[in-house]
Amino acid sequence: MRCPYCQASDSRVVDTFRDKTGRVRRRRECRVCKRRFSTIEQWIQQLPLVVKSDGTREPFDREKILRGLRIACWKRRVSATDLERLVDDVEEYILSLGRSEVESRIIGDRVIEGLKRLDPVAYIRYAIVYLGLEDLSEVRREIDRLLGPETA
Numbered sequence: 001m002r003c004p005y006c007q008a009s010d011s012r013v014v015d016t017f018r019d020k021t022g023r024v025r026r027r028r029e030c031r032v033c034k035r036r037f038s039t040i041e042q043w044i045q046q047l048p049l050v051v052k053s054d055g056t057r058e059p060f061d062r063e064k065i066l067r068g069l070r071i072a073c074w075k076r077r078v079s080a081t082d083l084e085r086l087v088d089d090v091e092e093y094i095l096s097l098g099r100s101e102v103e104s105r106i107i108g109d110r111v112i113e114g115l116k117r118l119d120p121v122a123y124i125r126y127a128i129v130y131l132g133l134e135d136l137s138e139v140r141r142e143i144d145r146l147l148g149p150e151t152a
């Protein structure tokens, strides 16, 4: 979804709602120029198949991503709306790639990037599973990276 002002292809969903005709409208903010614009989603869009690391394919499963996120965000100050928006963003992103198949890693990277912005603790929980952090020193390195150079 290109920004109408600067043509950048990376935008963030600020709000999602359905209009009277049942179409999904989204309010977006361009990540480059920060200007906002609206889009209307029609139902001709088809999400690509997900190619898993073992080479098998499965349909994109929004609920599955949400389940993983809810577990990571257990007892954190992250609202259900935030998580829905994060998955909206992931969905939009893979649609914008315009491909019939997308590697699960591309989806996972987008999820984890969004989660990092939402909540650092939830991010670490998710990263332990998703990045397969094997031991405490790897987890610590990731935390150090998050906290930035001044504390490393």
Ligand SMILES: [Zn+2]
Pocket (backbone or CB within 6 Å): 003, 004, 005, 006, 007, 008, 030, 031, 032, 033, 034, 035
């Ligand atoms: Zn822009």
